[in-house]
Amino acid sequence: MEFIMPLWPAYPELFLLVMTCVVLIVDLFVSDDNRIVTYGLTQFTLAGCALLTFFTGNPEPVYTFSGMFVDDLMADVLKLLTCVSVIMVMVYARAYNAARGMFRGEFFTLALFATLGMMVMISANHLLTLYLGLELLSLSLYAMVALQRDSVRATEAAMKYFVLGALASGVLLYGMSMLYGATGTLEITELAQLSTQGVQAQLVLVFGLVFIVAGLGFKLGAVPFHMWVPDVYQGAPTAVTLFIGSAPKFAAFAMVMRLLAQSLGAEMLVDEWRHMLTVMAILSLVIGNLTAIMQTNLKRMLAYSTISHMGFLLLGVLSGTIDGYGAGMFYVVVYVLMTLGSFGIILLLARSGFEAENLEDYKGLNQRNPWYAFLMLLLMFSMAGIPPTVGFYAKLSVLQAVVSIGMWWIAVVAVVFSLIGAFYYLRIVKLMYFDAPVDTAPIAASGDVRALLSANGLAVLVLGIAPQPLLVLCIEAVRASI
């Protein structure tokens, strides 16, 4: 009996797994004062993983592990970005965690395991591995939300996240089992072939599709499956919120691509899920933007803004064209960049015993530190979609994709609601520049945080001036993979 599988496409994952176990063991022998060793090892692991992803990357899809794992251009790009964003999360979160007793080995190991889960999801070519990656990610995230176990809000958030997440996983699995019932396979490339040929059990396929879309809606946090998002964003420690809000969105996008665009990308089925996504996208835009206006807590406000951004992402996906998927991917990249920056600012202003999560904490930031106020201004402009920041091009490319399939009215609705949404982003700018400061404590930040935050804020501007390379890369990545 012969059994061969090339391991090299999975080198980044293997390296990450081995190093995570090393971090787990090394951390046992490190005292609380030297926790920086664990931190350094974690950053080394993530950087090594990013480099390995870069060097094992190839434009043609490579399959291994009996067709359960795929290494294609989209996977390479998304995995590289995932590693980079987790590195940024670790840098931003360091001081915050140290001030709250969370600068412990568990935070790093769970974050690394979550990263492994994301990479598995991004490279999945089998519904089983997709699901296992999702569970690996989700379980780590539930535990990270509850890491501050004496905080009532954090445990409540973790509980809600866990119960709703388990329900969503169940719904997703049920949908997958229906796909298996209709086609007799779980492998994504085979599913794609079978669904283009048209299986007899079309109705069963659509039935499973309903459950899959509902499960995806839960994981993305799109209305009407968004109930967990605000509570989790607000209740979790800000460092964990930053983690949840950033890198997992790449994995969620990859999951949407693998399930909808790849497995169920046949003409007839696209029509079926387009309707469902349209409803979800419009509801997300309406409810996300309108509810965000009423929030006084910045974390909660950004949670509702996330919901509306997910609506925009779904607009790109529902177009069902390569350009549309590429626009969706571009939107995710830009969204993660903006989220990293804005939560980075919250983490920067937070100090021991002070969370800096209320809107009035941002009053007069310009007088306290003009540079950080300017960075926040750039990020808020980008979130609102004001040129020349990159958020404008992200929204524009998504809207172009929708218009290209003749759905004008959705584009109009999206523009109207992002105009309404601009109000709450601009309110923060107004508070920072035109109000007198309430909190006058000096802002302390280490050099690496300052440099990275500045680079992050300026990237929003630079990418806004020259968005073409990234957009082209996203479209090419999708074209090479689907």
Next chain:
Amino acid sequence: MTFQQLIFWFFSAVLIFASLRVITARNPVHAALFLVLAFCTAAGIWIQLEAEFLGIALVLVYVGAVMVLFLFVVMMLDINIEKLRQGFWSYLPVGATVALLLVAEMALVLTGPWFGLEAAPQPTSAPAGYSNTKELGRLLYTDYVYPFELAAVILLVAIVAAIALTLRRRKHGKYIDPGEQVQVKRNDRLKIVSMPAEKKGD
């Protein structure tokens, strides 16, 4: 009706009854015992489906290990079942409506021609010497090695998360480090104080 079908119906009836009792029993210990019954009958059905290894594993792992632990925990924790049932009747109408709608919708699809005996014909039964266990083992360590390893990683995460969330070092704990304890010297414990002698009868 063949004998096999008779057994199948019998097991199914017991399984449904036991599952219903798990959620309706007032006493949590009874509920746990009914769950054991449900597992045993489910194992019977699996064995009928020629999945002998899985049937035995279900009995060994779930009934033998998991449920015993579970029963133990249920007996240790004094769960107030009445408190958990509060609000059951007020939520019932909404929940029941949603559940009935779902069941009706699912029945429409599932009773169609796609899940009948024609769509899924009976597979040919394996020859007498066929080893279920060997075949499972071969698949698990070759074709399915990647998901198998991932499942192992998930268990590792579960361990790390459970420890991270529950392990507490008490601030004023009375814990003694045996390593330090054996290194104790006489001088650490015994202090000789020199005092001037006192005269009797002063």
